[in-house]
Amino acid sequence: MNTLLLKLKITISLILFVATISLAQQADVIIGKYRLPNKLDIEIFENNGKYFGKIIALNGFEGGQQKDIKNPDRSKRLDSLLGKVIIEGLEYDREEKRWVKGSMYGPEKGMYFNLKIIEVRQNEIVVVGSKYIMWKTLKWEKLLI
Secondary structure (H helix, E strand, C coil): CHHHHHHHHHHHHHHHHHHHHHHHHHHHHHCEEEECCCCCEEEEEEECCEEEEEEEECCCHHHCCCECCCCCCHHHCCCECCCCEEEEEEEEECCCCEEEEEEEEECCCCEEEEEEEEEECCCEEEEEEEECCEEEEEEEEECCC
16 A cells, blocks of 8 residues: 555656646746847846846947936946846746736836736747836847857
8 A cells, every 4th residue: 555655646746847847848938039129139037937138239229329328217327238137027927828027128218117928939929018008019039049
């Protein structure tokens, strides 16, 4: 009887382990490099179960802007845009199969927006940015670097 109980415990543990790995892989599918419509290239990465994005290339953003000149915090206006984390706190919602509760900083306007990723395609992701009652859906091109 003890052997049967032990086998059952091992089987259940293995199933839970595989399910956990599978869900983590689903959530991690957004990890990678993307080109935004404003010409910025970003890299999305995971940290402690949440997803973040930092600028990795400017590509002539806003006519060559390299500093965060429109930041509402005047003390940060001389900070470099390159390397700046502009996406924070995205969480994967298993039921909706979307990344939600994120925020994004838009350096072209110096504003913060709510952010969610609603679809992942082979060569792009579809995101929704919102502020108050306004929202906009955009496609970010996946970089194959």
